[in-house]
Amino acid sequence: MSEEIGVVDDRQAVADHKTGSHGPGGGRRAPKIKQGKFNAKAISRRNLRNGLIFISPNFIGFICLTLLPTLTLFYIAFTKWSAFGNPVLNGVKNWVRLSHDKIFMTSVWNTIYYSIVHIPLTLVLAFALAVLLNSKLRGRAFFRTVAFFPYITSIVAAAQVWGMLFDPKSGPINSFLRLFISNPPGWLGSTAWAMPAVIVVGTWREVGYYMILLLAGLQTIPSELYEAAELDGTNGWQRFWHVTVPMMRPTLFFVMVTLTIGSFKILDLTLVMTDGGPGTSTLVLAQYIYRVAFERGDFGYASTVSLVLLAICMVVTLVQFWYNNLKED
C-alpha cells in the first residue's frame, strides 16, 4: 500500500518535473526521484507490464479464438475449402452464389424478423420488470430470483418443455386459447407461427438477465433527483421519462448493444426448438452458417455467409454508437 502511494507521489513529481513546474510541491518532491528505487520510465514500464499481465488471459484468448479466426475469415470467404488440405481461391464465386441463394435470403429475413420483434419486446419487458422490482415490493428478492431463473436454465430442457406447452393439440397454451378462439395456431408445426413461438421463448429466457443489468443501473440513480422532481410537482410518468430514462442511458445503451448482437447471432434456440423448421421458416443466419460448414463441409461458402453476418452486426452496432454519441453531445 505504501508503495502505491509512493508511486503516485513519484508520478506527480515526474509530471511536475516534465512540465517544468518549479512550484513548491515540485521542488520538494524532486529529490525523491533520486532516492527512490524507481525512476519514471521503470514505473511506467512496470505499470504497463502489470496491466498487460492482468488483461493477457482474456486478450490472448481474444486474439487466438476471435481476432485471428475473424481475420482469416476474410481470406476463406473467397475460397473453396472442405477443411481438408488448403483453401483454394475461387474469386467472387461464393459471392455470386450468395446473391441468388434463396435459403440465404430467407435466413437473413428470419434473423431480421427475430431481432426486430425480440429486441423491443425484451427491452420493454426487462425495463418494466426492473422498475417494478426496484420499487418497495414485498418479496422482491424472491421475484428477482424467479425472473432470473430462465436465464440459468438449460436451453435444451427448456426447449423440450416449451415444445410440450406449444403442442397444437394437447398443449396447455392451445387448451387455454381454445377458450377464446376455436382455431388456435399450430405453433412449432406451422410456418407462420413457429417464429413467434421461438421469439416468445427467446424473450422469456433473456428478460431476467437484462432485468438484472437494468436493475443495477436503476440503483445508481440518486434518490435526490426523484425527491427534487417530486417537489416540482411531477407525476410518476414524468419522473420516469425525465429522470429515469436519461439517467439510465449508459445502461440502456449497453443493454441495447448486447441484446442486438445476441439477437442477430441467435442459434441455440432455433437449433433445439425447431431445427430451422418447418421448412426454412425459423432458419436463422447463424444456423445456416453452421449447416453449410458442418453438415455440408463447405467452409468456404460458410465463411462468406459469416462475413455477411459480421457486417450486419457491425453496421447495426455502429449505428447505435453513432446515435448514442449524438445524444451525449
Next chain:
Amino acid sequence: MTMNVKTVTKALAVTTAGIMLLAGCGGGGSSKQASSGSDGFDSKAKTTITFAGWSLDMTPEFKTLADAFHKAHPNVTVNVKQYSADDYDKQLTADISSGAQPDVFPIKNMLKYVTYSDSQGLADISDIAKSYQGNKYINLDGYEHNGKYFALPYRSDTWVLFYNKDMFKKAGVEEPNAKWTWDDYAKAAKELKEKLPAAGYDANSVYPMYMHNWQSVVQSFALAQCGKSADSTFLKADFSYMEPFYKRALEWQKDKYTIDWNTSFTNKVQYQAQFGTQKAAMMPMGTWYAATLVSQQQSGEAQKFSWGMAPAPQNPDKKLPKTPITFGSPTSLAISSKSSGQKLAAAKEFVKWATGQGGALELAKLSTTPAYIDDKVTETFFSPEGMASDQASKDAWSKHDMKMEAPVATATDTINSILKDTHSSIMTGAKSPSDGLKEATQNVKDQGVLDE
C-alpha cells in the same frame, strides 16, 4: 568454357537421372509393398496397430473386434483409440487433415467416404476388395471410387419392417410378408386401426404404425425403390420420384395411422418407446433396433411381447422385385494412408478379417448386423434369447437388395441438408409435396453443387 558447360550439363543430367531413379525405386518399392498387402504380412513379427472407436463403454464392437483379432493373430496387438460418438467425424476430419489418423478407422457414414478418400487420407485397399469379388455374402456396391476401393463395409444395417406379433394376432390381422407393397402396408394399418380397440388397445394412444420423423423414412425408401438410378434423379436434383411416397406418408398421418410428424418431431418421440411399449404395431426401422429391443425387453424398458422382422414393403407402382429392395447405411473400415510396412500389412490383415466371416461372427454375437452375412452368421445373430427366431425374420434380415441411403457423391451432403428442410415443410403441411420438391430442386441448383 564450352567443355565446362558440357560437363556441368552432363553432371546435372546424371544427377537428375540418379534422383529420378532413386525416386522411381522408392515409389516402386512402396507401391509393391502396398499391393502385396496381406501377402506381405509377417505373422511372426510383433506389431501394434491403432484402431479408432467411439463410446467404448456403450459400443463393445471395437474392443471385441480388436481382442478377437489379437486372439487369432497373437503377434498383432490392436489398440483402440477412443473418439467421441457425436463428434467422431469432426475429430477424425481434424486428425486426417493433420495426418494423425489411427492405422485403421471406421467411416460412420458413406457420405463422408468420398470426402475422406478425396482428402488423400485413406490407403488404397483394392486388393482386399478384389478378394471379395463374386462373393454373394457381402455387397461392395458404392465403394468403388475413381476405380479404387478405399474402405470396406464391416457393419451394414438395412431397413426392415418391425412388427408386433401379439398385436397382429389379437386384432386378427394377417402378418406382413415378403410380398407386401406400401399399399398392403396401408391396408393392414386400416384393418388394425379398426380392430385394435376391440382387442383391448387404447384407441387414443395406440397406432397401427409409427413412421419416425427422419427424412430417410420417406426419402431413402423412395430413392431405393423408384427404379431409377440416383445419377439421373437425386444427383440431377430431380426429386419428383418422392412425390408418391410423400402422398402416402401424408395420407397415413391424416388417417391417424401414425403419430403425425409434427408431434413426433416437437415432442422428440422416441421410436424405441413407441414400438417397445406397444404403441405401434408396425415400424419401418434399421436392423440395429433388433439388438436394442432385445436388451430393452430384458431390462424392462420395453414391454415383453413377441415380435418379428419383415422385409420393407415395396413400391406399389413397380413390379414386385425378386429380392425385396430396401436401403441401408454401411459402416466401413479404412486404413490410413500414413501407415506403411509391417503396420500397413497388419492393418490390411485386420480389415480383411473384420470385414469377412471372422469379424462378422464376432459382431453377430453382439447382435450387431455385420456387412458379411452367410448362414453361419445368420444363425449366430438369431441365437440369443428374446431375438425373433422365425424363418421370415431371418430372411428379412439376411436377404435383401440393399441400396445406399443416399448416393455416394460430393454433392450429397448439400442436397441432403436441403432435403431435410423439404421433409419438414412437406410433413407439416406447409408445402404440398409437388411444391416442396420443386422448391428443393431450385434450392439445390442455386447452391451450385451440381455442376462441379
